Amino acid sequence: TNRGRVYHLKAYEIAEASRTAKGTAIINLLQLEKDEKITAVIQVKGFNPDAYLFMATKKGIVKKTSLVEFKNLHKGGLNAINLDDDDELIGVKFTDGERDMILGTKWGMAIVFGEDDVRSMGRAARGVKGISLNDGDEVIGMDTLSPNAEVLTVTAEGYGKRTETSEYRAxxxxxxxLINLKVTEKTGDVIGLRVVHPDQELMLITTEGIVIRTNISDISVISRNTQGVKLMSTSENDIVASMAVMDQKN
Known part of the structure; x- marks a missing residue:
């Protein structure tokens, strides 16, 4: 969650529902605290000692913890990272300890570094600095790089682009x-960054609940220091709030 706590739930404990159904309030499934929000969902089939959870916060702190540290969870959850008072957890990835990680910020910066540059730490640890931020900037996305993939970046005003991973030197x-996207008043702040493949699809959701779905392959591949192209038109008081990437078979 945004407060750095981890909970576990069996998939079958979540009721299946149609696309238009409202769904079940998460507070009815997990013992969340007031104002606590889910920021990452990780599918885990076992607790391999050679697997890790890699975490990133909005203030640029990163942390890697062995998956076995989370084996004995209880319904009330456990601390996964020790956060500063003004910080929040924004993303978690399942890794093998040998990946390259990318962090992206709302003002269009990004950094790539090797996961082996972050030592494994226990659950109670704070973590280490992943990226140095300008005043007012914050991390909005984190992902693992993979071969033959691109970096997808999306902004609040519906602009976006794919960029070859080769443009992001470690x-x-x-x-x-490095500059990841040229943020302007027209584009709005960056709201999401994901590593994608052409055979996937993108879903964009606005604050007013408008949803569009498009093929990743239909999004232009352009260089880092550009503002991207229009992916979604929004009304005057509406902005893109979140994005999701899925395989086309879904």
Whole structure:
């Protein structure tokens, strides 16, 4: 969750429902605290000691913890990371300890560094600096790089693009990174960053609940230091709030 706690739930405990159904309030499934929100969902089939959960916070802190540390969870949840008072957990990835990680910020910066640059830590640890942020900027997305993939970036005003991963040279953890997207008043802040493949689909959801679905292959592949192209038109008081990437078979 945004407060750095981890909970577990069997998939069959969540009621299946249609696309237009409202769904079940998460508070009825997990013992969340007031104002606590889910920020990542990880599918786990076993607790391999060679697997890790890699975490990132909005203030640029990253942390890697062995999956076995989360084996004995209880309904009330456990702390996964020790957060500063003004920080929140924004993303978690399941890794094998040998991946390259990418962090993206709302003002269009991104950094790539090797996962082995972050030592494994226990659940109670705070973590280490993943990216140095300018005042007012914050991390909005984190993912693992993979071969033959691109970096997809989406903004609040519905702009987006794919960029070849080769344009993101690896750096030392804790640097300022590179320009990922040219943020302007027209584009709005970056709201999401994901590593994608052409055979996937993108779903964009606005604050007013409008949803569009498009093929990743239909999104332009352009360089880092650009603003992208229009992916979704929004009304005057509406913005893109979140994005989801899925395989086309879904």
């Amino acid at each position: 750096q030392n953890r804790g640097g300022k990174g």
